[in-house]
Amino acid sequence: MARRGRLQTAHGPVETPAFMPVGTAATVKAMTPDAVRTTGAEVVLGNTYHLMLRPSAERVAALGGLHKFMNWPGPILTDSGGYQVMSLAQRRTLTEDGVTFRSHIDGAEYHLTPERSMEIQHLLDATITMALDECTKWPVEKDAAAESMHLSMRWAARSKVGFQERDGYALFGISQGSVFEDLREESCAALTEIGFDGYAVGGLAVGEGQTEMFRALDFTTPHLPADRPRYLMGVGRPGDIVGAVARGIDMFDCVLPTRSGRTGKAFTRAGELNIRNAKHADADIPIDDACACPTCQQFSRAYLNHLFKAEEILGPVLLTWHNLHYYQDLMRDIRAAIEAGTLEQLADLHPGIA
């Protein structure tokens, strides 16, 4: 099921399978855009929810759009805001029309509808716009999952109408239905009927575990159009990504490499390590001796251990840089393995993948 592809966009190509670093608030945390580029990342995420609150979509538009604002001329995919409204906003009220909520920053009231989400993402100048959906909770009864999925499909149809088509810009629909096979099949059919430029699998990686997630992908991706990119939202660890690629997924995003970089956790070919561990204090070796990133080329584990103990900003900067580089190395190796037909042997290069 693994696929090797290339997205052509108004802001340049994206080789797939691709990992998209998360740049929630118009910045990939602790990284300059130049540094993000050196890792090989071709597309980054922005977030409708965060940006509509601060600095506001209208302000970003007045400043020339998100690409210019954050100095990332390449492709940008923006989340629709649905997931973050449910996880971050206060005093949410969900209706057929949309969701009313209060900002987690200053308590101000906002109303988000499929039409407003399309408008915001247009103002941001997102290369890839995501339809507004309700991210179904976990765990969830089947009746509730069905009701939530049906609402998301009606919002998907309204998103399609509200989206302003432009050459090289794309709108992705989002499959819901939790871990229920018939709901996922129904959701995929509804999205395909509406017709999108790409299809995301939402509502996974929410606590169900890798086994259940892979099982859901096994019965979901076959119902998505084969000639369109497939995006598994919010995933994941290296092993999750490799398993999802083998199940036909082309695109990923996850805060793990950036968030871990700020808390001292490093991804390596041999597995994960915590640089704060005392055993690294005298280790005059790089985080990963097979890694070509600036952190591994220039600094020892001992130095990084010191930076984290001293709470120096350079610690998160260097470890985030390494982690993003590791994730892009993984994607490069995955793409090469697909071309060579050797994806099943990928663990030889990345023995730490559980």
Place this chain on the structure above:
Amino acid sequence: MARRGRLQTAHGPVETPAFMPVGTAATVKAMTPDAVRTTGAEVVLGNTYHLMLRPSAERVAALGGLHKFMNWPGPILTDSGGYQVMSLAQRRTLTEDGVTFRSHIDGAEYHLTPERSMEIQHLLDATITMALDECTKWPVEKDAAAESMHLSMRWAARSKVGFQERDGYALFGISQGSVFEDLREESCAALTEIGFDGYAVGGLAVGEGQTEMFRALDFTTPHLPADRPRYLMGVGRPGDIVGAVARGIDMFDCVLPTRSGRTGKAFTRAGELNIRNAKHADADIPIDDACACPTCQQFSRAYLNHLFKAEEILGPVLLTWHNLHYYQDLMRDIRAAIEAGTLEQLADLHPGIA
């Protein structure tokens, strides 16, 4: 009195007048060494006090010295620890031998003497080692200033004996005596008698104000050897630097550009600005349109205002980068003005210098 010079060291040349970014704990805060280099800085500071506590001089030595540890192959000057022991350490006991104190990090007890300070700076592999001194408090009665200065002069003599000479490495003595002309003259004579590779003016910029500081320089620098570099410790704002250069100072260090960068204050040719100010939220212009730094070339005030409001790490990173670049631009302009004999017209290029 302004001088244009060049220091030749084991780790490369330093054009003077020079500003040295402060890298207290083996990192110029929020900056990669590559980024520091792009600003034009040729020498950075390290700190005996901080590094002896964490990660310890012995560990840095075992890891190949401070240059390798922090990946700064250029010259490094290390503070002797005297100033920081007095300002940061707990339960200090000062004797003729040295100072006993407890670490501000974990309360562990340490003993610092002129000999131990020399040993630590040797273990760190400092290009320029500073003699251990007692930084006289401000304000201070003349009797106390004299007593403190005399102790520093005895410690200077012991520092000279404890210092291990090597080609391209230097030991600097530190003048004390607060704002008292005869004490400064006596201190300079004592240091010159001992004989150092360079001479620092310590105990200024401690609260006495610019007028008093310039007055002290007026009667201090003439008593320092003309053929050796002169270093004004802990100074300062752009106007302080220009005024001190005009009074014969060659080297400076200060946390202002880095600390200000982390709190949202930017130095520009037109003066200082606070990027958090609401008026910058829609300003699609760089911090300083005459600045060639990556921050000014790539990002607007509006974006930086957003980063600081969102408390994103990239805000301090980009503003520190700009501030250090501004300080190096100032030094480049000072050096060119000295060569051209136009130092008195420097305010034409930097009208914000008060």
